[in-house]
Amino acid sequence: MKKIVAICMAILTIQISLGFLMNPILAQETEDVVVTATVSGCDLTILIHPEKRIPQVGNWGTDLEVDIYRSSDNLYMGSFNTTSNDLLGQTPKVNLCGLGIVLDSSNYDLYINGKSHLRRKYSNISNFNTPDNVVDLRLRGLLLAGDVSNILDNYINILDISVILSGFLGNQDKIDLNQDGKVNVLDLSNVITNYLTKGD
Numbered sequence: 001m002k003k004i005v006a007i008c009m010a011i012l013t014i015q016i017s018l019g020f021l022m023n024p025i026l027a028q029e030t031e032d033v034v035v036t037a038t039v040s041g042c043d044l045t046i047l048i049h050p051e052k053r054i055p056q057v058g059n060w061g062t063d064l065e066v067d068i069y070r071s072s073d074n075l076y077m078g079s080f081n082t083t084s085n086d087l088l089g090q091t092p093k094v095n096l097c098g099l100g101i102v103l104d105s106s107n108y109d110l111y112i113n114g115k116s117h118l119r120r121k122y123s124n125i126s127n128f129n130t131p132d133n134v135v136d137l138r139l140r141g142l143l144l145a146g147d148v149s150n151i152l153d154n155y156i157n158i159l160d161i162s163v164i165l166s167g168f169l170g171n172q173d174k175i176d177l178n179q180d181g182k183v184n185v186l187d188l189s190n191v192i193t194n195y196l197t198k199g200d
Ligand SMILES: [Ca+2]
Pocket: 146, 147, 148, 149, 151, 152, 153, 154, 155, 156, 157, 159, 160
């Protein structure tokens, strides 16, 4: 009896499958489900400039840490590190989706920290729901130089001046704030200009 029931079930299953494949309406409904998808931004390129570079042509590159928050509720979305190029201050394409960062048509705040710079907030960046996003921050504020202390405090004070002085007349990259190849009074002047300034 069990064997007969099993055979009947098998025949029924085959009939349903054949009916589904032969029925264009059912096939169309299946296709509609597959087509439904949410498009979100995956590739992100950023253009950003640090302050007081010498020379200012082709000297814009720096290492960057980027933190992304949703503007409306300050929800943390994710972070990544990248390096901008000297020619334009442009990062390579970063694949956000590959990092688990999925953005939609909302506005987002980018907090960006340069290698020797205070962290800066760039608010309400939108249009992340296109496949290839280019965010140009060059006219939205320069990265302020001088946060070079070993303590990561996002603040410029006597500790940062002390680090510059300890490498004075050398060529240590991190404290060569204007990236002209030497650490001298110009770099010291940059730190003094931003003295007691706090990052975002
Ligand atoms: Ca500092």
